[in-house]
Amino acid sequence: MTAATADVLFGLSDPLPTSGTHAGFVKIPYASNQSSYGFLPVPLAIVGGSVGPTVLLLAGVAGDEMEAQIAAARIVRSLDPEAMKGRVIAMTMANVLAGHAGTRNSPVDGQSLNKSFPGDLFGSPTSAIAEYIERHLMPECDLVIDLHSTGRTMRYLSCATLIDDADPDVQRRRLALARAFNATNIVRFRSFDYRSTSGAARRSGATRIGVQAPLDDAMDEILRGFDSVLAWAGIVETSQAAVAPRLLLAHRDHDFVHAMSDGIFEPIARLGDEAKAGDLAGYIHDLTRPMAEPVALRLAADGVVIGTREAGWVRRGDCVLLLAEDGDLAAREELDEAADLRWLTAPNRRTAKPRRKVTSRKYGGGK
Template sequence: MALLGLADPLPKHGKTMGYVRVPFSTNDSAYGFIASPITVIANGDGPTALLLAGTQGDEFEGQIALSNLAREIEPDQIKGRIIIFPMANTPAAQAGVRNSPIDGLNLNRIFPGDVRGRTTSMLASYIERALMPESDIVVDLHSGGNSLEYLSCASYVDHLNTDESFRRLALAAAFGAPTTLAMKAFEDRSTSGAARRAGAVRVSAEIGGGGRVSKASVDMSYNGIRNVLDWASILPFPDCQRADTNMMEVEAGRDYHYALHDGLFEPWVSLGDHVKEGQIAGLIHDVATPGSAPQEVHFAADGNVVCLRTMSMTKRGDCVLHLAQLPSDNLLKNLEKAKASTWLKDSYEKNSRQRSRRPKASKGNNDAP
């Protein structure tokens, strides 16, 4: 197994499986490190895809799917490079919890990180400064974790730059999930903002959750990645099947619903339900107070339920569900264009032609005075 330091260059040939050494000195291990699993598969000229999972450690489906891919793919099958980092927040993934048990930090809320900071901050810095600048595209696999469950979907953060947003939409469409969410959200502390700063295009997927794993959710994560790699002309996928995706939009201030009381949450809806503003979403029961009436949670807007809390015990401030809305006409038009887009292949071929036309470096002019 290879051991890579935080400043070591990534392999450019063959298949390398091993660990990234993240320094971690303890009372019991003065010169120790956390071993973050990594696989790099490279062959010839072509785009580079960075595949992430375990950014939040209680999201298991993507970790399994990427581990399967790392085991199966061989260099002679691909054209380009695939970087697989399946337990991005390694201490959190090892413990099966959302945030790192070492420093309490959520990796997907701390980019760009700091190589001189604590463990999670070092991991964020490594991903943004070492892995993402080497990559053309980034796919970050998520789920609802232990507390939430998602309707299976691809997602991307809608960006004010229309070209950037279109590239993300095309990459999300290539994933081939039944639903695609355009998220109107703040991205700078997440892998989305990190990829943008590094010059890569990032999309995500939210598949499953509830602290459990199903074969269907692992298969959807696996097939979505294979669909993307096929679209990118990195790894052919003969069984490529993309769903006719249902496009939706999510706005944080409107669509996320929170508990305002402590108690036991009883949902009155299911994933995929279409709901109306004012409709009861569920009840929060204060069982500890005899005679106490349950508190009603009402929908603040019309929409479709795409995420639902699976933990009954709920505290004030917990997200109990979120909705997604029908897309604008303009977004639907862009989706049809995005499905036919080959922007990555086109831009990579253009850059390759430009590199081939560059004059070779001069070895000196013997006739110079």
């Protein structure tokens, strides 16, 4: 394995290496009370071999999801550029301020990175990171894997996820990539994805999926799944026994169960439960009134429990449980047809598509 080039500082317009192993920081302009002309050092690692597809690996989009960030770092350390036909670009702590604080959103601007695209280089720190990811990293990539694990608010059933798209070609590619991750479950969401990593990837011409890994299985699920994607894309020569995934659809409004009062949430339903309408999701306790009966939260539909909130304080409007239903025959056939889809045969987009240059307007530091 070739030696790594460490502590590289990547400027906003610097071309990214196409081969070898490189690790360092992207310099995101950031004026704070401590530094008028400083920058946020956002971790970035690149491992590239010969010409082939490029995969963007994102972790820490939600800063409190530590297992995903650790897994991303383990992945890049394991890669050997001499055995690769392609490249992996990894942001192991994408929302770096949130990562340092151990919070979902940045403590500086309060923003969720996954709700900040397409971003603004001259906006808040989170917006500037989003702009760099969408305008500089994603256009060089064919595939985007957005890693998530258990955070402070929700834990999920182990799954690969995608947001449904009305364009049949985009939808098939997302399904094919989700299948390639070799997860035991694939969950399709119906959601407006403009401001998310999914929307950013679509605008950049890349195909993106998300990955949810619960606390107990996060490392193994992510490492095995990412290796499966690299093999499917032809970047590495490894093989795994294919898993027949369960296809789940989170398309209904009542798949999301929300708290309607403030208090301490006690979860009753568990991940993977085959629930029925009327079953208990959990209780909300007002512990300032110990003799008061807790408020029962019940499910409005049948479904599989794919997300639950941990026991703890909730406010009215907080999501405490997420359901999905099994895909119908048409949805399963669509997934099976996508399994054989291959499109990563064109010349590598990192050389075929020019990058968008950052505006020449000089960053003034915000004194």
